[in-house]
Amino acid sequence: MSIILDKVDYVYNGGTAYEKRALNQVSLKIQDGEFIGIIGHTGSGKSTLIQHLNGLLLASSGGIYYNGRDIYEEDYDRKELRSKVGLVFQYPEHQLFEPTVFADVCFGPKNLGLSRKESELRAFSALRGVGLPEEYWYRSPFELSGGQKRRAAIAGVLAMKPEVLILDEPTAGLDPLGRDEILNQIASMHRELNMTILLVSHSMEDVAEYVNRIIVMNQGSILLDGAPKEVFRYRQELEAAGLSVPQVTELMQELRDRGIPVSPEVTTLKEAKEAVLQAFSKHRQA
Amino acid sequence: MLRDITIGQYYPSDSILHQLDPRVKLMGTLVYVLSLFFFRGVSGFLAVTLGLAVLIRLSGVPVGYMVKGLKAIAVILILTGMFNLLLTPGEPLISFGAVKITEEGIKSAAFMVVRLTYLVLGSSVLTLTTTPNRLTDGLEKALRPLNRIGVPVHEISMIMSIALRFIPILVEETDKIMKAQLARGADFESGNLIKRAKSMVPLLVPLFVSAFRRANDLALAMEARCYNGGMGRTKMKPLKYERRDGAAYLLLALYFAGIIALRIWLKF
Amino acid sequence: MNFIEARKLVHEYIRRDEEGNVEGILAALDGVDLEVKAGEFVAILGHNGSGKSTLAKHLNVLLKASEGTLWVDGKDTLDNRYQWDIRKNAGMVFQNPDNQIIAGVVEEDVAFGPENIGVPTEEIWSRVEKSLKSVGMLKYREHSPNKLSGGQKQRVAIAGVMAMEPKCIVLDEPTAMLDPKGRREVLEAAGALNREKGITVILITHYMEEAVQADKVYVMDHGKIVMQGTPREIFSQVDRLKSYRLDVPQITLLAHELRREGLQIPEGILTKQELAEALCQLY
Numbered sequence: 068m069s070i071i072l073d074k075v076d077y078v079y080n081g082g083t084a085y086e087k088r089a090l091n092q093v094s095l096k097i098q099d100g101e102f103i104g105i106i107g108h109t110g111s112g113k114s115t116l117i118q119h120l121n122g123l124l125l126a127s128s129g130g131i132y133y134n135g136r137d138i139y140e141e142d143y144d145r146k147e148l149r150s151k152v153g154l155v156f157q158y159p160e161h162q163l164f165e166p167t168v169f170a171d172v173c174f175g176p177k178n179l180g181l182s183r184k185e186s187e188l189r190a191f192s193a194l195r196g197v198g199l200p201e202e203y204w205y206r207s208p209f210e211l212s213g214g215q216k217r218r219a220a221i222a223g224v225l226a227m228k229p230e231v232l233i234l235d236e237p238t239a240g241l242d243p244l245g246r247d248e249i250l251n252q253i254a255s256m257h258r259e260l261n262m263t264i265l266l267v268s269h270s271m272e273d274v275a276e277y278v279n280r281i282i283v284m285n286q287g288s289i290l291l292d293g294a295p296k297e298v299f300r301y302r303q304e305l306e307a308a309g310l311s312v313p314q315v316t317e318l319m320q321e322l323r324d325r326g327i328p329v330s331p332e333v334t335t336l337k338e339a340k341e342a343v344l345q346a347f348s349k350h351r352q353a
Numbered sequence: 354m355l356r357d358i359t360i361g362q363y364y365p366s367d368s369i370l371h372q373l374d375p376r377v378k379l380m381g382t383l384v385y386v387l388s389l390f391f392f393r394g395v396s397g398f399l400a401v402t403l404g405l406a407v408l409i410r411l412s413g414v415p416v417g418y419m420v421k422g423l424k425a426i427a428v429i430l431i432l433t434g435m436f437n438l439l440l441t442p443g444e445p446l447i448s449f450g451a452v453k454i455t456e457e458g459i460k461s462a463a464f465m466v467v468r469l470t471y472l473v474l475g476s477s478v479l480t481l482t483t484t485p486n487r488l489t490d491g492l493e494k495a496l497r498p499l500n501r502i503g504v505p506v507h508e509i510s511m512i513m514s515i516a517l518r519f520i521p522i523l524v525e526e527t528d529k530i531m532k533a534q535l536a537r538g539a540d541f542e543s544g545n546l547i548k549r550a551k552s553m554v555p556l557l558v559p560l561f562v563s564a565f566r567r568a569n570d571l572a573l574a575m576e577a578r579c580y581n582g583g584m585g586r587t588k589m590k591p592l593k594y595e596r597r598d599g600a601a602y603l604l605l606a607l608y609f610a611g612i613i614a615l616r617i618w619l620k621f
Numbered sequence: 622m623n624f625i626e627a628r629k630l631v632h633e634y635i636r637r638d639e640e641g642n643v644e645g646i647l648a649a650l651d652g653v654d655l656e657v658k659a660g661e662f663v664a665i666l667g668h669n670g671s672g673k674s675t676l677a678k679h680l681n682v683l684l685k686a687s688e689g690t691l692w693v694d695g696k697d698t699l700d701n702r703y704q705w706d707i708r709k710n711a712g713m714v715f716q717n718p719d720n721q722i723i724a725g726v727v728e729e730d731v732a733f734g735p736e737n738i739g740v741p742t743e744e745i746w747s748r749v750e751k752s753l754k755s756v757g758m759l760k761y762r763e764h765s766p767n768k769l770s771g772g773q774k775q776r777v778a779i780a781g782v783m784a785m786e787p788k789c790i791v792l793d794e795p796t797a798m799l800d801p802k803g804r805r806e807v808l809e810a811a812g813a814l815n816r817e818k819g820i821t822v823i824l825i826t827h828y829m830e831e832a833v834q835a836d837k838v839y840v841m842d843h844g845k846i847v848m849q850g851t852p853r854e855i856f857s858q859v860d861r862l863k864s865y866r867l868d869v870p871q872i873t874l875l876a877h878e879l880r881r882e883g884l885q886i887p888e889g890i891l892t893k894q895e896l897a898e899a900l901c902q903l904y
Contacts, residue, residue, distance in 0.1 A: 109770060109800045123532050146538065154536040162533040164558035174555065178538030209562075213669055223537055240797050242668040242827045243868030269800050272871055309802060314871040314893060321897040327904050336871055340878050343900065347884065350904060485725055518725045521767050570720035577681050577713040578734040578781065579705055589732035589745045 070097040070120060070152070070231065075129035077115055077287075089115040090126070091287040097231070097265070102257045104274035104295075105267045107284030108309040113267050114157075116284065117233045120265075121152035150179055153229030157236045159220035163208040168219045169194070171208060175227040186226075193226035194219075196260065198252050214245030218252070225256075231263040232256070238273065250277060271313045275299070275334040283308065296332045315339035322346075364481040368413030371482045374598045375491025377605075382479045384605050388612045389468050389475075397615050398467065404608060405471055414481050422477050423470060430466055437462035485517040487590075494592050507583030515571070523564060530559045622695055624789060624821050625657040625680060625711075631688035632675055632844075649675040651844035652689070657837075659788065662815045662822045664832035664852075667841035668866035673825045676841070677793040680823065681713040694788060709738055712782030716794040718774035727769075727777050728753065728762040734785040745784075752783035755818070756810045772803025776810050783814065789821035790814065796831065808834070829856070830870050833891050840865055857889030872896050 077090035089112050097103065107113040118124040119131060122138055122145040131138050138148055156162070165171035172193055176186035194204055197218040208216055217237065224232065234253065238246040254277050257264045268274050274281060274295070281298045283291040285308040291298045299305075299312045302320070311317075312334075319333045319342060327350075329342040370378070385404070392398055409416060423430070441462075443455035480488070493510035500506050531541065534555045541552050632650035635643055649672045657663050667673040678684040679691055682704050694710050696703040712734075715721045724730035731749045740748065753759040756776040766774055775795050782790050792811060796804040812834050815822040824831060832838045838855045840848035842865045848855055855862070859869050859877040869877070876890035876899070886899045 108802060118532070121536060123535060146540070149536055150538055156529065156533045156536070159533065161563060162530055162537075162555075162559050164555045164562075174534075174539075175537040178540065227538060242866065244668060244866040247868075311801075315875060318872060318875070318893040318896060321893055322900060325897060325901050327900060336875055336878070339875050340882070343875075343879060343884075344882055347904070486729060514725065515723065518723065518766075522719055567717075567720045570715065570717055571723070573683060574713075574715055574721035575723060575733075577683060577708060577715075578785065579708050579737040580733070581705070581737065585739045586736050587739050587742060587745065588736060589729060589742065589749065591742055 069099060069132075069134065071095070071130075071132040072119070073130040073132070075119060075126045075131065077112075077119065077124060078127045089287050090119070093129075093287075093289055095282070095289065095292075097263065099230075099263055100261060101263050101280055102254075102278045103263075103265045104278035104281045105265055105284065106269070106271070106274060106281060106310060107290075108269075111284040111308070112287040113284045114235060115287075117154060117235060117265065117267060120231070120233060121149045121154050123149070123154070150175070150227040151229055152231045152233065153224040153227055155221050155224045155232070155234045155237060157239055159223070159237075160208065160213070160216035163216065163220060163223075166207060167205050168199070168208055168211070168222075169204045171219065172222045172226050175223055179227060189226045189228065190222070193222040196225050196256060197222045198248075212245075214241055214248060217241065217245075217249060221249075229262070231265070233265040233267070235267045236269065237266070238268070238270075246273075253277070271299075271311060275313045275316075276336075283310065285309075295334045299334050300331075362480065363484050364412075364414045364418065366413040366482075368411060368482065369597070370408070370412045370478065372595075372597065373482075373601055374592055374594055375483050375487045376495045376592065377598045377601045378479050378483055379488075379491050379495055381601070381605050382476055384609050385475045386472060388609065389471055391612050391616050393616070397612065398464075400612060400615060401471060405475060408475070408478050412478050412482050414478070419474060419477060419481070423473060426469070426473055430469055433469060434462045434466045437465050486514060487592075489514045489517070490588075490590070490592055507586075511583075519564075519567065522567075523560070526563055527556065527560055530556055530563075622692070623656045624659040624661075625655060625691075625693055625823075627653050627655040627679075627689065627691045629654065629689035630676075630679065630686050630691055632672075632679065632684060633687045648844050650679070650686070653841075653844070653846055655839065655846065657789075657821060657823065659821055660815075660819045661837060662812070662824070662835045663837050663839065664824045664826060664835035665839045665841060666826060666829060666832055666855075666867055668827055671841040671865075672844035673841045674793050675844075677713070677791050677823070677825050680711050680789075680791050682707050683713070705738075709785050710787050711789045711791055712785055712787040714775065714778045714782055714790065714792045714795050716797050718771050718778065718798065721778050722766045722774060722781075725765055726762075727758065727764050727766060730766060730777060731780045731784050734781055738785060748784045748786065749780075752780040753777075755783055755814065756780045770803060771799045772806035775799065775803065775807045779807070779810055779814070783820075787820070789823065791823045791825070793825045794827070795824075796826065796828065804828075804831070827867065829862070829867055829873075833870075840867065842866075852891065853889035856891060 072093055072095040075090055075093045079087040079089055093116065105113050105116065115124060119126055133148060136143060138145060163171050165174065169190055172190040173186045176189045199215060199218045199222065203211055203215055208219055211219060221237065237249050237253065241249065250273060253264060253266065256262055266274065266278060279294060281293065281295050282289060283298060283305065290304065290308055291301055299316050302312050305312060315336055316334055319329050319331060319339065322329050323331065327346055329346045333339045333342050388401055392401055409419060438454060438458045439452060441455055441458035443457035445453040445455050447454050489510040493506055496506045539552060539555055544552065630650050630653040631648060634647045634649055636645045636647055638644045653676060665673050665676065675684065679686060679698065680693060682698050685699060691698045693707045696707055698707060722730050723733050728749050731752055732745050735745045735748055750759065753762055756779050758773060758776050758780060761769065761773065766777060769777065795807050799807065808831055811822050811824060814820045824835065826832065833852050835852055838850060838852050839846050840855065847865060848861065856869065856873050859874065862869055872893050873890055876886050876896050880886050884903060890896045890899065
C-alpha cells in the first residue's frame, strides 16, 4: 500500500498572463502507516500538493499511483479514491451543514452509498475516534466550542473509513489546550487505527513532537524530506525558506557554540531535557 | 466561463475616459443606450457605430478584450436573433413548411442583434474605465436628489461597494466548501434536476452561515471605526467636475441632438 | 487617572431557550479590575472563552457593562455622549483579516475611519499616508486587499485604526489566523507604534510568546483576572499557567523542567539566550 507521485507539475491559469507554477517536478513515495508532517510557508505549494493526493486537483503533467494503480487512468474511480484518501481542510468546521453533529458525520458514508444503519455505525465509531463526548452528538454544530466543532468535522471525514488521512493545519485558530487535544487525538488515531497520516502545519514544535517524517515544501518543490532529526540539521536552508527549527534545537546549537557538548540531534522538549542533564552529569563526573 | 465576462470588470489605464468623472460616464451611458433605441435606419446605425468606435478607441481598452465579453451573452444574442427572424410577420421570402422567413424578419433580427451587442459593448466601456468605488460614488452623488423622497442613497451605495468587495471572497469560499464536500463524497454533477438542487444544500448552508458571520463581523468593525451612516461624513476622494467633464457633457448633448435630428428630419 | 480603569466590571449574557424563557445567566466578565496607564503595552492572555474578547469589546464600547464601571481616557463608557469619542480614541483590530476591510482599495479602506469622523479631505490624504507608512504598507496603497497576505491585511487594519489618530489601540487576537511570518509582521507593527508613537497597546492573545514584549500581562480565566504582573513574574509560574489552559514557550518550559531536575536556573526564563547564559554559568 503506498502513494507514489512521479514528477508532478501543477500550473494555475496555464497559457495566460497569470500563469503560476504551484508544483514543480514533485516526486514522492508515501508508505503505509507513516506519520508525515508537511511544512512550508504560505504559498509554498503544500495545500496544492495534498489536493492532488485525493484527486481533487489534477496534475498538469506527471503521474500519481495509489496502491499501484494510476489514478489518471480513464476507468479509475476517483470518487472512491476520495473516500480512501480522506482530506480534512483548514477550518473544517465551516463545512458543517446538518442540523445535528451526528447527521453531519453521516453525510460522507451516505454519499458512499452505504445503508442507513451502516452509515450510523460508522458515524458512531468516527465520533468515538475523535473523542467527542456523546452528550454533543445530537446537538447543533453551532452550539459546540471551536475545538469540539473541529473534532466533529474531522469525524465527518473519518466516517468514510479512509486508509490515509490528510489534515490541513488542524490546529489553526485553536487555543493551546484545544491544539494539544487535537494533536494527541490524531496521534492516537495513527497508533490505534493504524492509519497513514499527513499533517500540514506551520509549527515546527508541533510537527517535531509527533511525526516520524517531515517533507519541507518551498516554491512548489520538495526542499527536504526525511526524519525530523535529519531535516532539522539543515537550519540555514530552512531559514532561507522562511521556516525555523524548533526552539530547543536552536538552543542546543547555542549551547554547543558556548562549549557545552550536548547532542546535536535534539528536536523535542524531552530530548532537550535529557541532553542537557546528560551533559551536566558527565561534566560533573569528569 | 465566469472569467470571460468583462462587464463589471475594471481595466486599469489612464485614458481620457478613465479620467472623466463617473457621473459624466453614467449620463453618457444613459444617452448612448437611449440613442440605440432611437435609430431605425442605416444612417442612424452608422452614426451610433461611429460613436461607439470613438468611445472604444478613447478608452484605451483593446478591442479584442472587449469583444471577448460578448461570448458570455452569445446564447442570448442567438436566441434573440432567431425569435425576430422567425416570428416577425410579413411577406415570406423563403419558407420551409410552417417556418417562414420574411424581409421584415431579417431586418428586425439584424437590428436587435446589433442593438444588444452595442448595448453590452457600450456599458462595458463604462465599467472597464471606472473603478467600482468611483462608480458607486458617482451613483451616490448622481442619485442624491432621490434622498428627498426617502430613498436611502448613501446606504445603497455603501451596500454596493461592500458587495463588490466581498464577491471575490465569497467566490473563493464557495470553491473551498465545494472541495471540502467533494472530499466527503458529495456529488454536484450527476443526477436529475431535483437531485442536483438537493446536492446544493451542503454547499449553500455553510455559505450562508459564513456570509452571515462575515456580515456580523463587518458590522462590528465598521461600528468600531465610528461609522454612523452618511451624516457628517467627508470623502478622501470627493467627486469634482473638471473642465474636461464640461466638454464631455457638451459632446454628449450634441450627440443626442444629432441622433434626434436624424430621427425626426431624415426619418431614419 | 489611568488611561483605562475598570472597577468590578461585570458582563452577563442571558441564555434563553427556544420559547424565550431565561435558561441561565452566563457571566462573561465577572468583576474585572483593570488599570492601564497611557503609553503602556499590556497583554491580556486567556484561553478561548475566558472572557478576554468580551473585555476588549467593552474598551471600544461595542459592548456595555451590566455592572461596574469602566473609564477610557477619563470618560465613562456608560455615558452615551462619549461613545463616539471613546471609539475614536481606542481603536480596535479584530481577528479575521478579511472581515474588517471595507473598501476595495487599501488606501480607501484606511480612509474609512477618518471619513466617518469628518476629517477634511486634504488631511485624510496626509493621515492615510502617515498611517500606511507606520505599518510599512505604503507601497501597497493602490492594491486590492484581496491580493494581500494575512499579515499584510492585518497591518492595513492597524493603519485604518491609526488614521483616526487614537491614543490607544486594542488588538483582539490579531494573529490567531496568521502564519508565523504574518504573526511576526503584526507584532512588530504593534510594538513599533507603542515604542515610537507612544500609543497605548492592548494585545489580546492566547499565544504566550506574544506577551513577552509587554510591560504588563494580565491572565484571564472564567471572566476573572487571575494573574497580573510583568511577563517574567507571570511566566515563572509555569504550573499555574498550565492550569489556566495556557501554553508556555518551549524554552520557558525546558528551563522549568530542568529546575525541577535540580539545576539552579532562575525562574521566568523567556528566551533561548537567557537559558543558554544560565546553563553556561552553572556548567
